[in-house]
Amino acid sequence: MEKTQKSIKRLKSGKALNQVVAEYYLECMQAPREGRPVVWMPPMNGAIEMCYAMDLQPVFPENWSPVCAAFGLTPRNFEVAEGMGYSRDLCGYLRNIIGYVNGPMQAEAAMPLGRLPEPDILLSPNGGCVPVMKIFHALERRFPSAKVFAGDLPQVAVEEIKQHHMDYAVQEGARLIEFLEHAGKRKLNEERLREVVALSDQACALWDEIMTYRRVIPAPFSAAEIGIMFVMVTRQGTAKAVDFLTLVRDEIQERAHQHQGVIADEKLRLFWDNIPLWYNMGLFNYFEKMGGVVVAETYSAAWSLRLDPSRPFESLALKSLRSYPMVSCVSVERRKQMLLNACREYHIDGVIMHRNKSCLPITLGQMDIKRALETELGIPTVFIDADHMDARNFSVAQFQARADAFMEMLLARKGYAHG
Numbered sequence: 287m288e289k290t291q292k293s294i295k296r297l298k299s300g301k302a303l304n305q306v307v308a309e310y311y312l313e314c315m316q317a318p319r320e321g322r323p324v325v326w327m328p329p330m331n332g333a334i335e336m337c338y339a340m341d342l343q344p345v346f347p348e349n350w351s352p353v354c355a356a357f358g359l360t361p362r363n364f365e366v367a368e369g370m371g372y373s374r375d376l377c378g379y380l381r382n383i384i385g386y387v388n389g390p391m392q393a394e395a396a397m398p399l400g401r402l403p404e405p406d407i408l409l410s411p412n413g414g415c416v417p418v419m420k421i422f423h424a425l426e427r428r429f430p431s432a433k434v435f436a437g438d439l440p441q442v443a444v445e446e447i448k449q450h451h452m453d454y455a456v457q458e459g460a461r462l463i464e465f466l467e468h469a470g471k472r473k474l475n476e477e478r479l480r481e482v483v484a485l486s487d488q489a490c491a492l493w494d495e496i497m498t499y500r501r502v503i504p505a506p507f508s509a510a511e512i513g514i515m516f517v518m519v520t521r522q523g524t525a526k527a528v529d530f531l532t533l534v535r536d537e538i539q540e541r542a543h544q545h546q547g548v549i550a551d552e553k554l555r556l557f558w559d560n561i562p563l564w565y566n567m568g569l570f571n572y573f574e575k576m577g578g579v580v581v582a583e584t585y586s587a588a589w590s591l592r593l594d595p596s597r598p599f600e601s602l603a604l605k606s607l608r609s610y611p612m613v614s615c616v617s618v619e620r621r622k623q624m625l626l627n628a629c630r631e632y633h634i635d636g637v638i639m640h641r642n643k644s645c646l647p648i649t650l651g652q653m654d655i656k657r658a659l660e661t662e663l664g665i666p667t668v669f670i671d672a673d674h675m676d677a678r679n680f681s682v683a684q685f686q687a688r689a690d691a692f693m694e695m696l697l698a699r700k701g702y703a704h705g
């Protein structure tokens with residue numbers, strides 16, 4: 287196994303993703319020429335629907351990092367960031383984007399998928415995790431002419447959202463719309479926003495339906511295809527997301543009905559906790575040689591929510607309060623419950639805990655969750671030490687030794703003799 291390796295794509299519709307990704311970045315690059323103001327923002331909040339409704343171009347610096355990892359572009363970005371004094375212990379998304387905007391983004395050489403257009407507007411979150419806040423503070427310094435909206439949402443655990451949090455988030459949404467109208471020189475049409483929220487809701491419904499098919503045995507698709515979530519990050523509120531997810535849903539539905547699994551003989555069903563290794567998605571295929579399929583992962587829960595188009599402002603407020611904390615800022619107790627439920631629903635035999643050197647918010651609490659999995663469900667876990675962005679913090683030999691021993695133990699528990 288290589289340190290950086292692509293996954294095996296088995297879904298035909300998954301392959302269409304390359305086109306979706308290329309089209310999105312082309313659209314981003316064309317935005318300045320076409321007079322659409324470019325808005326850089328964090329992912330997973332209600333601002334994306336506002337941007338699409340107002341014909342503004344949303345760009346997600348955090349999402350650009352997995353793209354750089356997939357194309358092997360991170361070493362240069364890390365070198366630039368570390369040269370500026372950013373520690374190697376910091377979040378890989380932060381180091382990558384800061385290195386990128388201060389290095390390769392300014393170079394003339396063409397890169398795969400082009401480059402990000404400079405922001406006219408920055409939506410600085412002041413929420414989520416500390417690294418994501420710091421990314422935007424650094425971007426404000428790098429792009430001093432961009433107009434900055436300083437967001438202010440309560441940092442509240444999902445299970446503790448109350449009406450007063452909602453009222454505040456609705457007010458913040460109104461303040462954001464006023465800012466975008468002024469900075470983007472255009473008016474929000476409420477009817478258009480309802481249409482966009484309806485499309486966003488359709489995408490969420492399709493997402494949930496797709497995830498539900500993963501409960502089927504054998505699983506019709508694995509975590510190796512989780513790149514399909516690109517549309518949830520970048521295209522929510524557009525017909526493009528709905529069309530693509532419909533294609534994926536139809537194919538997965540057919541595979542499920544035909545009992546067509548990822549591999550011919552599925553023996554073990556696995557759960558992946560924490561962010562994937564974006565530079566080595568092939569790792570998900572590693573378990574297949576011993577009959578293991580990674581059928582579910584933490585990230586996919588982030589889009590499991592519904593929006594009400596007749597109440598667009600409330601829906602987007604709730605989305606902003608819920609989505610981002612869903613994976614990174616939720617309480618350990620809630621994460622434990624989410625993982626235990628997922629293990630029951632997806633019939634999980636074993637959990638792989640990615641102890642992620644560069645994402646502490648998601649790594650925190652893994653020991654508590656491991657204990658709960660063992661005592662409440664009798665499900666074993668294995669820890670893999672790595673980093674979702676930085677291949678220097680990942681040892682293939684250590685991974686293989688731990689993964690092989692774990693798989694052998696799981697096979698023996700289920701009565702399979704492994705030869």
Ligand code: SF4
Pocket residue numbers: 377378379380415416417418561614644645646647648
């Ligand atoms: S949640 Fe983790 S990966 Fe995402 S920005 Fe924060 S520290 Fe980085």
